[in-house]
Every structure is written in C-alpha cells, then in structure tokens.
Amino acid sequence: MQRSCRSLSRLLVSQRGFCTSTKGAESEKLVASVLFERLPVVIPKIDPLVYGFQEFSFRWRQQFRRAYPEEFLKKSDARGKGEYQIDFVPAPRITEADKANDKRSLQRALDRRLYLLLYGDAYGTPKGQPAWHFPEKVYKSEETLRKCAESALESVIGDLSHTYFVGNAPMGHIAMPPTENNNKDIQSFKRFFFKSQVIATNKVNIKCKDFVWVTKDELLEYFPEHNEYLTKMIIS
Template identity: 30%
Template structure:
C-alpha cells in the first residue's frame, strides 16, 4: 500500500471527536424543548382593500350675495379760482415789482402827445403811485429805494381787495366841464365794479342755491335715487363716464336667506357714478319718493351732514375744491 493511499479505518478515526461521549451523555446534552399549548385567538375579520363610495349629499352651503345699486354723484364745478394763500400773494407781488426793475423805462411820449388831456391825466396818476404799474403799490423801481421791494409785516398791498381798489381808482377819469355860468368843475366818470366773490346766497346761508361757494365744487345731497325721479327734469345734467368712481359696501346686521336660490343676502354694494350739472336747478315738487328737502354742499359741509359710515365711503373721491 503506497503512501498516498489512506485506509478507510484511519479516516473514520480522524473524523471522530477526541473526547469519548457515551449515549447517556448525548441524551442529556440534547436541548430541552417544551411543547406550548395553542392559544385560543379570535378570528380576525378581513376588511376590503377599497373604500366604499358614499352617495353624494343633496344639501350644499349657501352662497353669499349682495344687492347691487348705483348712486349718482351730481356736482357743480367751481366757477371762480380759489383764494390765494398769504405766500402766493406775497410771491406774485414780488414778481410784479421785480418785473418793474428789469423792464425798460416807460416811454410816455410814444403813447401820449405833449399838451393833450391824456398826458395831463397820465402825469396826475404817476405822481400818486410813482410807477407805471397800477397794482404794485407806491414803488419806484429806478429810485434809490428800488432794491427795497419786499413787503413789511401787516402791509395790505398784496391783498386782492386792495389791488382791486387801486385799479378802480386808477380807471377813474376826471373831466373838467363848465356849467351855464361858465364856472369850471371836475367830474369823475363812474367805473363799473366787478361782481363780488361772496354772493348774497353765501351771506344768507342758502344751501339750496347754486349761486354760492363759487370757488368750490358743490354736490347735490338727496335720496339715493336716479336724478329725474328725485330732482325733476329741470336740470341739464351730463354723466361723465360709464365707470364708477367709487363704491360702498353696506353689510346687514343679519343676512337674509333665500332657500330657493340657496343664497344669503349679506348687504348692498353701491357704486357711485360721476355727473355734472350744466344748467337748471333741482325741483322736488313732483318727485316720486316724497322728498322734502335737498342741499348743495361743499366737501367740508358734507362731512358734517353725513353719517360717518357714508362719509368714509365718499371722502376720498370728492375733490378738495
């Protein structure tokens, strides 16, 4: 038997453990196993993997609605320019006096011939005001005090009323006439005065007259109805455009439900349309809503007459003057 061949008995001895173990020890070393009694568990119900489709409900939430209304904002535009501020009065007078300093001297012989009544009248007026200009007060632009063209505190030269009186006085013409006895007398021609800015309606406080507050915009304050049904047909009005200039949302204290339309009326939305009055006057004699009074009010007067809720809705769409 060669070296490479190993007998079967030797291979079997090599595979055995070196420590001899008897059959009894093998039985003791076997892992103990305990038989567990089966538990009494309730059967688990099986649920379907898909959701059950519920039938659609017939009741739906109520929709919110508002009642739409349109209100005409009828106004009368200003007829006169606004009053000047004290700064503007001083500035305009300063510009007129500055123009006298920068302009060339007035050449009176180009306009008046010597010895004519026009020259005599010209000399008389220039001696009083010391300047060709008629609305800058007593001021000589080419004299030694020409630089002193600013007003002193309390000087009324820049006031429009003072300038108006100066212009009217300068427009008066003195004419020398002789009577039957041959005596000469001076006659002044009357000058037509302009209409005052303060009218009789302003003095009387007539809120229904359109001939008041001529330097401001007036608004017709009456019921929220169309013009013809309230103010009559004696007004020539013109709606400026088709787009509202503002709106107001008025919410009711409690909504009004409408079960047929499945809606709840929460309030009103009022849209304001701009309109102008060109001629005429409001007349409530044949109005269809029993109105008894109306007024033409300026913006600051509307604030006193309106409810705060209504005033907050229109104060930003009314012009300042």
Template identity: 35%
Template sequence: MSSGSNGARRVASILRPSIAEQRVCKSCQETLVRRNYASAATPISPKPSSSASTTFPVVGPTYTINAGVLLSRPPQITRDLTDFEKAYYFYQKRLNERLALPFTKYFYFKRGTPLDEDWKRKVRERQTAARDIGKYNAYGQEAWNDELLVGAKESEPEYIAEALISDAESTANNTSQDTSKQESIPRPHPRVTEADKKGDTQSLDRALQRTLYLLVQSKEGYWKFPSSPVAADETIRLAAERTLEQSAGVNMNTFMVGYHPVSHYVYNARKPKTDETTGVTLAGEKTFFIKGRIMAGQADLSANTQNLQNFKWLAKEEMAKYLLPPYYAAIKNALADR
C-alpha cells in the same frame, strides 16, 4: 479600480447584455445601471379614490345692487391767494417794472397835449407808469426797496382792481367833452355772493371756489347721494341716469363722467330680510357711484318718485355734518378737496 465599479460592470453585463457591447464605454454602462436601479425604486403614486366627496361652491350672502350718482358742480372761480402769494406776485410786478426799459412817454403822448399833462400828473402821484403796483419809483435811489410786507393792502386783488378802474375812470372823465356827466366803469362781481351771506345751501351760486355735490334727504331723515336699485336689464350708468331723473327732476342739464363706478358703499343690515317677490334673503345693500356733472339748471324734488324730502349742494367737508360716518368714510376719497 474599486470593487464597486467592478460589481457595476458585472451587473450591467448580466442584466442588460446590449449595453455591454464594445460600442458602449464602461462608464456609460455604469451610469445606465444606476439609472435602472433608481427607476425601480421610485414608488408609484396612488390613484385618487373614486369615493372622494364632491365639493359644492359656497353661496355668499345676497345684496341689493344700487346705482348712485355723485353729481357735482365744479368750481367757478380760482381759489383765494394766500398772503404770501399776494406779496410774491406783487413783488414780481415791481421787479418787472424795475428791470424793464423806461417808458417812452413821447411815443404815446405828444408834448403839450392834454394827454401829456394828464400823464405827468399821474406820474407825480404814483411815480411809475404801472397802475397796479402802488407808489414806486423803479429808477430812483429807492428802486431796490420793491418788496411789501405780507398782508399789505397794495397786494390785495380788490385794491389793485380798484386802482385800475379808478385810473380808467379818471382818464375817461378828463378827456370827455361832456363835463356834466361822470362816467362810471362797472366793477367786478364780488367773490362772496348773496347766497354765501345768507347761507343758502340749496343755491348753486355759493362757494364759487369749491366743488359742490348734490345730497338728498330720504323720508326717514337720512342724507345720501341719489341712488336706487339697478333693474335686471340696466347697466349701472343707465340706472344712475334714471335715478337722477327720478330723484332730482328733469330741469338739470347733466352728463355722466364715464361708465365705471368711482366708489362704492356696502350696507350690512342688522337683520337680513326676505324679498317678497323673489323669496331671496337679502343681507343688505351695495351702492356703486357714478360721477356726474351739472352744467345748468337746478334740482327739483316736487315730482320725485323716491319720497325725497329735501336737497342741498354741499362741499366735501360740509357733508360730514349730514352723512352717517360709515357712509361718508366710504365715499370721501372719491370727492374733490377743492
């Protein structure tokens, strides 16, 4: 037995007689003594001084809070197909024609009738029952050759539409009893409108494949989205609705998408100015944008109360030519790419 353990027992019996009784083992007595020494050596943390200085919150710069509107017109038609997509979808049509069962013409046309003769004439011309896959024999020796080169006219949507309409006109005129009048079937509207050809950026009938956004021009000549300061009793959404009515008129059927902003822009003035009514020094403006949609109507600046001079409906990449670079960089990620 070491001398250290003997000393611990003696100290335990002197300092704490209660733990030296027979009910407590010797090892526990030594542990209690060590804990007593450790607690005695623990320093007491000093109390905080009452003379410490009181900290005050740091007041940041004050900004004017504006509500802006990203008013958009969604795409009206699907996008143009690429040359590869056109060739691929056309190939799928021919593949379906080749793998499908042969067309049972006598189920639809009685032998020897005018419709049967008209059917035979068309099959001799295009070699297939389908009207939109060009000349192709799905059951001949060249049936395997069902692909087109990229850019072939047979895969163009306009060519396919014209083939379908011409076939329908031919059928209608051949079966009509009045041979003096040729029936004409209306063609689909072109994907490029008159506004596209004229470059009319104020028309909503342009860029039908793209999302267009409303931009307005201030009296200083800067282009921006409609925006105005938020009143004390307004939410950002209510302020956005009021702003749109004051800037672009009431001749539009619009609605706001949600209650929360989708983007924001911070303008720091070069020289802070003081508000004459409140006496508060303003460091700049913070504009929070609410997304909106137009369903009908058109913008009208004739009665606007914000001294706006002009407006345009522009796609995302077109805005870069009109908006200031910091302004465009702040909101471009909230705009639709198509």
C-alpha cells in the same frame, strides 16, 4: 397651431374660473349712487402764499424790464379811453343765500363745489327711518350701471338736459356689509358712485321731501362713518 390655441384658451378659462350664472350675484345687490355737483361759478380767492409769490415775482421782473420813452407810455395809457368806456362793477361774492345760510339754494358758496344730498328712504336703512343720502337706485334690468345712475338722477330732477355725466365708469364704490340696524331682508351690497354735473342753469327742481346743496366740508358731516373714504374720492 389651432389645436394648441384652443387648448390654451380652455386652460385659461378653467384657471380663471369664468362663470356666466347670476345665481351667486342675486344675494349681493348693486346700488348706483350719483354725486351730483355744481361747479364753482367764480374764481376762488388766491391763497395768501400764492399771492405773495406773484407780487414778489412781478417786482423782480420789473427790475429787468425794458425802459420805454415817456411819449410811448403816455400813448399806451390813453389807449381805450374813448367815449365808449364802460365802468365794470363785479358782482359780490357773498350772496343773500350765503347770509341766510340757505342750503336749498344754488346761489351760495359760489367759489366752491356744491353737492346734492336728499333726505328720505335710502337703501340699506330701516324702513320708516329717513336718512341723508345721494340720488340712488338699485341695479335691476338696466343695460349698464351708468344707465341705472341716470335713471336714479332723472327720478329726482325729472330732466337730464342740464346735466353731464363724467365718464361711463364709476368714480368709486363702497362695500356695505350687513349691520344690526339694517333691515333683516337687506344683505350686504355694493354702492357705486357716478359723477354728474349741473350744466347751464342755476336752478334745479328737486322732487324730494327735503334736500341740501352742501360743500365738501359740509357733506362730510352727514357721513361721519365714511369720512375717510369720501375725503379721498371727492377732489375739490
């Protein structure tokens, strides 16, 4: 029985072509990119169709609700109207950063998700030609690819105490073939995306030449060549 199991395992290994050598992988680099997002701060506005359905549903239920005596209704209306009643005034949805279109501030588009983009040297672009990109790092000697992504984000914001990485696996990847505009020393590579979120803070210190916090619609304008892929990968 043991001999048959050993022979079967050897057969599977030979058929699948397992290899532990890294010589073939040296030519293709792996890049860990971080999709660093700020979640919505306020509840998004209800869609007019949803609001209309809820109003219709409420009026429909009112037709069949139980009728209560007037005395009972008066007592329920008077409940909670003591001397400690507090007048609540909600904060405005439109902030000063929205009015000024300040994309370097997190205090904008409070009902949308915001994503961090950096402006500077990016892997795969010619040297001396800065471009907009996500926080990224080329995978070298890190224990895992996620550790590489954490290191990439840490080099930008300096501290990961107010961040949360969603899962250990990447949320997607793009195979980047060599192009004529790329550096001759850079061959094809794969860019893996990891998701991380801002936690318990409304200000992040970014160490970069320039940066922006953009919504999904604004983000797609920075990467027109990957518009279709990013639309499917980013759910907001």
